[in-house]
Amino acid sequence: MIVAGIDVGGKNAHVVILKDGNIVAQGAAATGIQKAEAAERLYKETLHKAGLKQDNVGRVVATGSAGKRVAFADGVIADAAADARGVNRLFPSARTVIDVGAEEGRAIKVSPEGKVLDFAINEKCAAGTGTFVEAMARALEITVEEMATLSLKSNNSIPMNAQCAVFGESEVVSLIHQNVEKQDIAKAVHDAIAGRIASVARIVGLEKDVVVIGGMARNAGFIHSLKKEIGMDIIVPDDPDFIGALGAAEAAAAGVLERKVEAKS
């Protein structure tokens, strides 16, 4: 059976197509404001890449903050539930999942079966998310990728406020004016986010194995800071930002349609 999982988040959409349990295609794209249209476009492109048509797909499950907007989906599951399923497929030993995306950072305590036992989410705050790093990279006039690489070269620790993205940016500008090396500022940003995310994770309790997913998991500088902050090893999947979509596809394969899609546009 062919099934699809679609994760529509704050900035990007991800699609994973499974055929008899195996990944046959995956795709990602920025969504912009027209999330539903962007998700549908991405879905069709991903199917086309795999030589498939929509009619070939038996079931589609959406997830993510805009998952409900995917009108062609057969059902929607909560993003943390998709994360848990996706991680459980790859790492059944995982007990703590940390998902840091563009707009949200969350920690999930999962059972051996991939069930969500507890969760905590950073509330109404861009600090501790991918958007925060992007803003800081802009202030440093470097790319996010450069920021990750640069921060790994630093051995200095500079305390920084990660409670507020706006004040965080002011602080970065102050550090630039003080002629602090960019690599040290980059590390300070990652340390600050790691501290913030770790405090969210401690709410659910950090238990081995810890798996970090979401777009921020691609940032080696952040992962380095987070490992140090929590004092534990971290597993990062090969495609950490596809895990939500993978979990949604797993749910589709299992016939989980927790709720119907509610909006068409």
Next chain:
Amino acid sequence: MARYKTKGLDCWNKAKELRDRYYKDYKESHDRGGLRWEGGAWSFDAIPQALEGEVHGLSEEPYGASIGHIPELQVRYQEAAEGKWGCARDLCSYMRAYWGSVALNEYAFGGAWPHADFIFQNQICCCHSKWLQVADEIGGGTTPYFCFDVGAGPYDKIGDRQIDYVVGQLYDGIEFIEKVTNRKVIDEKLIQNVYNTYRSNCYWAKTCELNQAIPAPLDEKTMFSLYVLGTLEKSNQAIADFYEKELYPEVKDRVADKIAAVADEQCRVLGDSQPPWGFLRIYRYLEQYGIVSMANLYTFSLIGWMMVDKKGDIVPCPTLEEQGITIKDRDHALRLLAEGELKGKLMWAPFYGATYKNDLVTKIAKQWRCDAAIIHLNRGCEGTAQHQMQLKIALQGMGIPVMTFEGNMADEREFDEGRVMRLIELFVTETLGLKKVA
């Protein structure tokens, strides 16, 4: 087919009528030669209500909650308060809503702001003691203001010394309000008001105790509209009669007849703190999964007087009649009033530390047979939001799944409904593994 029978409360309209009359009486009191006073839900209203002649009070927190229930009004009032004082958003949101109402010279129940003749308030949190002082500054700050301290210690540390401390202040309060109103406190009225206060508080506690039954006869959303009467004027004869003679017997009958608040009850949820008043529909959403929110330290003991018995269980306090106590005189009345509040109002205990909150709430979770907890991290009330994350750990330690969501009891700008609904769905479907029953 539904698991249990369900129906609305027969006494529901009476509760609405009493509430409406309260706010109308306050507004019209001067027209009838009566006095008006402002205070709070914990103000020992038995005392000012014992002044000779017609007297009506306005209780600040339920007034703030009434505003909180109307999103359009709450934002306008919050912004009016912020525009006047530039007040921080972490101040009590009831207080900010109340201030905005005064600043705009609007009474939420119609007409211009009805100024009080005096203020009779007590101090349990910092907002309570300053709230009406600041509100009064709009009119020049000339309203006579008496505030007494009830921070004498948690319920299990109350002895004669603590009662003396409060009673001494109550005597000062009586002297003060007699002087500023030029009216006397009538002992017969005071004594009757104390009997009524006991009846209101104890019968509400007994009603809450009935919710230990499966199915729960009351859901929290309904309870919010019932406990409010005690926060308005617990010393009032009609309100005490309502709790003793209408609500309690009816809920007792519901338990006997297995009449449920939620017909498909399959999961009993514990709450904490005040709800986000503008978004009570989240409780109706939970019902679709057979979830009934039916226990909460705040909901129980905002007015309900309860105690921890020798076995360590939370039980309702008995009325004076049940204790066979006849009030002899003013001193006896004041002592009983202070003792009842200091020993019986368990929700004051968390002000003295997380241990109290954890102890009391875990007892409630056990005795009321709760399956899960949904905790409102209430940014609008620092007092009731104290120790909430420690409470989460304590409840999880008992094996109770807990979810938290951020919000604000009376400031909708602090509440992201879409996000909270996502969290609730996640918790209900994944962590609790429930499916919609309808």
